[in-house]
Amino acid sequence: MNGILPIWKPRGMTSHDCVIKVRKSLKTKKVGHTGTLDPEVEGVLPICVGEATKLVPFLTDTNKGYQATLKLGQSTITEDQTGEILDQTNVLHAIDPLKVKEVMQEFIGKIQQRVPLYSAVKVNGRKLYDYARAGEDVERPIRQVYIHELQFDYSKYLPDDKQQEIQFYVICSKGTYIRTLCVDIGKRLGYPAHMSHLIRSQSGPFQEHDTISIEKLENIQDDSSIHRYLRPLTEGVSHLDKLVVDTEMAHKVKNGQKFPLPEQIMKTDYFRLEHNGILLAIYQVHENKKEIKPVRVFKI
Incomplete structure (x- = not known):
């Protein structure tokens, strides 16, 4: 069995958990994922099976699409909803949607991001989150990434008198930290901010409608049904x-x-x-x- 199986990874599972589930369901050990998704993030996770495992580095290198929620008024140590609050400010007035769109336009194209403190990036042979947990200071590296598309979803903009959530859709290069993007957009709007929710809606050529859930995969009894979801190797390198x-x-x-x-x-x-x-x-x-x-x- 050779091909790419686009999985819809649920929240609460690691990418490796999904690999284990696929190995068990397909009864094969030659399985690998194409880029780690945090346990709190759900979305498209292409799983390579058989000969397709040779494509892992090429699929990892593709653009990704996300639906993200930015929460104004709070910054956290992890830059997302899982971390302790560092700074908190009431958002007393509704942010002008035109201002939001204007600020987001500034982030389209090549941008620089400082790698989050709570990340697996290594500095001097140690992961950054190890420095964070030890309470040690460390200079975080700066990376250049590319934002291809950034759209503010005004239809879901529901400001209140204390905090505001801004939802947006982004297509970006590999290595882009969406939580850092949320923090940086918040700064440009004049408020502390963090990422409160994230869904990966696209990974390379694969989108949500291409995926199969872990639950459905586990209930499939015959190979012919699995082959309906298994994509040919050519799709994985269409870029x-x-x-x-x-x-x-x-x-x-x-x-x-x-x-x-x-x-x-x-x-x-x-x-x-x-x-x-x-x-x-x-x-x-x-x-x-x-x-x-x-x-x-x-x-x-």
């Missing part, structure tokens, strides 16, 4: 450029051979080689700039 090969070249690709640099210009660092709609391999340009070489070859 990579494609090079179509003939039958003769396909045999050579399966043997992991190198080839002269094709005339077709590849815009992505890695590109996929296909024959009759089947993913054969992922290649990249050789260091000599005259050939292309295999990075992953699939036995399908």
